[in-house]
Amino acid sequence: MITRRRFALSLSALALSPLSSYVHAAARKIPALLRPPVAREEAVTDTLWGKSIVDPYRWMEQKPDTDEFVSYLKAQGAYARQMLDRLPGRRVVEASVTRFTAAVTDVAIRQISSTYIIFARRTPGQQTYKIYARPHAGGADILLIDPEAGAQGGAPRRVTGLLMSPDSKHLAYTIDKGGDEIRELRVLTLDGGKDVLITLQNGLPASWLPDSSGFFYSRLRDGAVKGKVDYSFDTATWLHRMNTEAAQDTMALRWSDGPAMGQTEREMPMVLTSTVSDWALGAIYSNGEWPAYGMVARSSELAQGKPNWIAVFGKDDVAVHAVTAGDYVYVLAKGKAERGEVFKVSISDPDKTKREVVVAQGEYVIDSLSLAKDGLYIHELRGQVGALRRYSFATGKVEDVALPLSGAVWDVNCNARLEGAWFGMDGLTWFARIMNTGADLKAKDIGLTPKAPFDTSPFLTTRLEIKARDGVKVPIEILHKNNTKLNGKNPVLIEAYGSYGIILDPGFQGSKLAFLDQGGVIVYAHVRGGGEKGESWHLAGQKANKPNTWRDAIDVAEALIKDGWTSRGKIALWGTSAGGIMVGRAITERPDLFAVAIGEVGAFNTLRFELTSNGPGNDEEFGTVKKEDEFNGLMEMDAYHHVLPNVSYPATLLMTGANDIRVEPWQVAKMAARMQKNHDPKRPVLMRVDFDSGHFSTTRKNAIAKNVDVFSFIFEHTRG
Structure with a gap:
């Protein structure tokens, strides 16, 4: 967060910087703290649109982090660690989570090159993915990158991006440390293993020149300061040529280049070339996600630094993906078709009135497209399961790929010079497989993933639609054991997100089976604000409509009680990132309904979010305090300012990664401080801090530890 795309702290680590009495206490391993650490209050009052907003913890927002704030984080982490380690059912939960996760091999396709299938794999015993x-x-199989090779301790390293050259001889890739998402861009030459640093300025490979002589990449401007609101402003795309020094790289595209279509310095420009077109696409992304503006120039002219950019689509098209083939640009867009359509733009005549729709809007949401030699492969969401279709260049027909199973379809990868597509499939309760379909449209398992090391047959998925208070039907998926009884006694964990038009599509997660194995039930609620039913579903949970997001979650909880899945006092609600709005406002609006709240790297103080490094651009999703109506919407969705004294809130576990740049830790810390003023040992508020992670877990060990903490906490407070 807060972007569109898609998480234990050791006491010994605390002893390294004894900045408070709490840290000294943790280092000496004295008995657990009786109360959470108390944050200093220093009220700051803002008057916005005639309303006084009092903020007692504004001091936590200072950048760079002060010693006082770091001390507070460590104290909170120590307190949470002590309380979580004392939970009586923890060992049983830990054994179950370990059983369902430690022996699993995780695989995901990352690219299809002319010679190779490039994939990430993490085998049992490995902490991070190797490429x-x-x-x-x-x-x-050829090992290309081991992020931990040669590492001498320090924060965990992980590969965050990669791009193989068209001739399959070079691999541009990025690595970050401790989940800080400050990407180090390097290029590896496969023959000989030469590995060269290109930039430390948060680089991101975009595309290679068609002849593999160089590649385009984005990087921050010189002098960008992490934590400042202008951190990502004026990010540009550069061209690096092989066998030259990085200092000789040339700027290829800035936000201000080409036709003026409304882009600003907060947008990110990327150059996307094609091996089957002489034209390169200049895509201008809003807040790093989805191309808001698109233009093309000849690749040869661009490589010479003399591009003549031609506009091909704009913000009103609501483009999701775009690819270039021959003299055409194919755009998946939702501007005129809320469930998505694919239109073709002739570069020689890009007039909007002359566009040709090649894949019309249908009954289902189109989520992505990928370019292959034989056509465009299109991912659809059919109800709550995935489907794959192909638009054939030869016939102009759109046909289904025959899938062997019903489940999620993800990571669809193609190569423009090869027929077919490679992709992953899994179910919420069955293990992932890597599939391939050729031009015959018959998918088969390519044997890249081993069979599951445990039996998943005792676990089932039930799909329903719940009627919300205004009559709208909200899709849900219920994961449970096959012998679960509707007797109102089941601990239920509801997970929801509801922002950016993102489709909640979690797929198989072994750790979740551990929760089911211990008698729990998991519910994925596809609340408004997501993209499950198209762009109107997204807009119904945006800005002033945001209350629909958390009220859908509330209505799902009420329906589960009515149908006997659970009862009041046995429901936990989990929201991550932008999902922090959902969980924070659900528990502040209906504190009586939920027994437990899990807020992971959550955006709880939305009034202040636009002032963070990741804030610019998010006004389009949530609003800005600079406009009265949008200020009112932000105030309504700000959970931090809805926490009231003397109210009994659910037992709450808040989680942050100390290196998080998307939702900075103070967003979580301020929420914790305000909720902890109502200290109730029976309904504790804990703030778990992972100093080795950012917005995401960096290692298998960290992810297992997080889930053990979450599940133990939920069971402790739903089985009373």
Whole structure:
């Protein structure tokens, strides 16, 4: 967060910087703290649109972090660690989570090159994903990148992006440390293993020149300061040529280049070339996600620094993806078709009135497209399961790929010079498989993932629609054991998100089976603000409509009680990132309904979010305090300012990564401080801090530890 795309702290680590009496206490391993640490209050009052907003913890927002705030984080982490470690059912939960996660091999396709299938794999015992290449012609897998190789301690390293050259001889890739998302961009030459640093300025590979002589990448401007609101402003795309020094790289595209279509310095420009077109796409992304503006220039002219940009689509098209083939740009857009359509733009005549729709809007939401030699492969969401279709260049027909199972379809990858598509499939209660379909449209398992090391047959998925208070039907998926009884006695964990038009599509997660194995039930609620039913579903949970998001979650909880799945006092609600709005406002509006709240890296203080490094651009989703109507919407969705004294809120576990740049830790810390003023040992508020992670867990160990803490906490407070 807060972007569109898609998480234990050791006491010994606390002893390294004894900045408060709480830290000294943790280092000496004295008995657990009886109360949470108390934050200093220093009220700041803002008057916005005639309303006085009092903020007692504004001091936590200072950048860079002060010693006082770091001390407070460590004290909170120590207190949470002591309380979580004392939970009586923890060992049983830990054994179950370990059983369902430690022995699993995770695999995901990352790219299809002319020679290789590039994939990430994490085998049992490995903490991070390694990157491999499997030759199309057969033969042993080739290890390309081991992020921990040569590491001498310190924060965990992980590969965050990669891009193989068209000739399959070079790999541009990025690594971050401790989940800080400050990407180090490097390029590896496969023959000989030469590995060269390109930039430390949060680089991101975009595309290679068609002849593999160089590649385009984005990076921050010189002097960008993490934590400042203008941190990502004036990010530009650069061209690096192989066998030259990075200092000789040339700027290829800035936000201000080309036709003036409304783009500003807060947008990110990317150059996307194609091996089957002489034209490169200049995509201008809003807050780093989805192309808001698109233009094209000849690749040869761009490489010479003399592009003549031609506009091909704009913000009103609500583009989701775009690819270039021959003299055409194919755009998946939702501007005129809320569930998505694909239109073709002729570069020689890009007039909007002459666009040709090649895949019309249908009954289902179109989520993505990928370019292959034989056509466009299109992912659809059919109800709550995935489907894959192909628009054929030869026939102009749109046909289904025959899938062997019903479940999620993800990471669809194609190569413009090869037929077919490679993709992952899984179900909420069955293990992932990597599939391939050729031009015959018959998908098969390519054997990249081993069979599950445990039996998943005792677990089921039930799909329903719940009627919200205004009559709208909200889709839900219920994960449970096959012998679960509707007797109102089941601990239920509801997870929801509801922002940016993102489709909540979690897929198989072994750790969740551990929760079911211990008698719990998990519910994924597809609340408004997501994209499950198209762009109107998204807009119904945006800005002034945001209350629909958390009220849908509330209505789902009420329906589960009515149908016997659970009862009041046995419901937990989990929201992550932008989902912090959902969970924070659900528990502040209906504190009586939920027994437990889990707020992971959550945006709880939305009135202040636009002033963070990741804030610019998010006004389009949530609003800005600079406009009265949008200020009122932000105030309504701000959970921090809805916490009241002397109210009994659910037992709450708030979580943050100390290196989080998307939702800075003070967003979580301020929420914790305000909720903890109502200290109730029976309904504690804990703030779990992971100093080795950012917005996401960086290692398998960290992810397991997080889930053990969450599930133990939920069971402790729903089985009374």
